[in-house]
Amino acid sequence: MSATKLGSSKMLMLVLVLATxxxxSAGMALYVLMGARSSEAAVVTTPEAPPLPPIFVRIEPFTVNLPEDNYGPRLLYTGLSLKVADERSRQTLVEHMxxxxxxxxxxxPGRKAAELTAPGGKESLLAEMHAVLQAPFSTSHAAPAIEDVLFTEFIVQ
Known part of the structure; x- marks a missing residue:
């Protein structure tokens, strides 16, 4: 065989190896990309755990004397529920009821009936109650995580 034919067959062999x-490499890259996309799709399609039900602490209704106004002595009758973040907060509130x-x-007692029945009166009272109840009840217990204060009953008479 001549040197040219030998060199040309080596060149052909080298081109075939490089093409292969x-x-x-292209096939491997495609496989990796498709595998990554399918795993992302699997993550998206897995159902999430259902949300936990809310935890409420009921406070028995109570009646409070309000200052007298043009209509005479006034009363407030109210019941409340507290929405808490976790079981620890519920237990703390129950223990320190x-x-x-x-x-x-x-x-x-310092509230006037007109303040409570005015627009925004109940909302400001709820905000104050929330602030008062967020403070720790003792040094051994952390402050309860109260998410919301809700009126269940509210009568001004």
Whole structure:
């Protein structure tokens, strides 16, 4: 065989090897990309755990004397529920219910009936109650995580 034919067959062999490697690399890259997309699709399609039900702490209704106004002595009858973030907060509130009720009862006597029935009166009262109840009840317990204060009953007479 001549040197030219030998050199040309080596060149052909080299081109075939390089082409095979290029195709194999392209195939591997395609496989990896398709595998990554299918795993992303699997993550998206997996159902999420259902949300946990809300935790409420009911506070028994109570009646409070309000200052006299043009209509004479006034009363407030109200019931509340507290929406808490976790079971620990619920337990803390249940254990310290006398303190919870006392803190709330201390808010009402200075309020006038007209303030409570005015637009925004209940909302400002709810905000004050939320702030008062967020404070820790003792040094051994963390402050309860109260998400919302809700009126369940509200009568001004």
């Amino acid at each position: 490697l290029a195709l194999a 006398p303190q919870v009720r006392s803190r709330l009862l201390m808010l009402f």
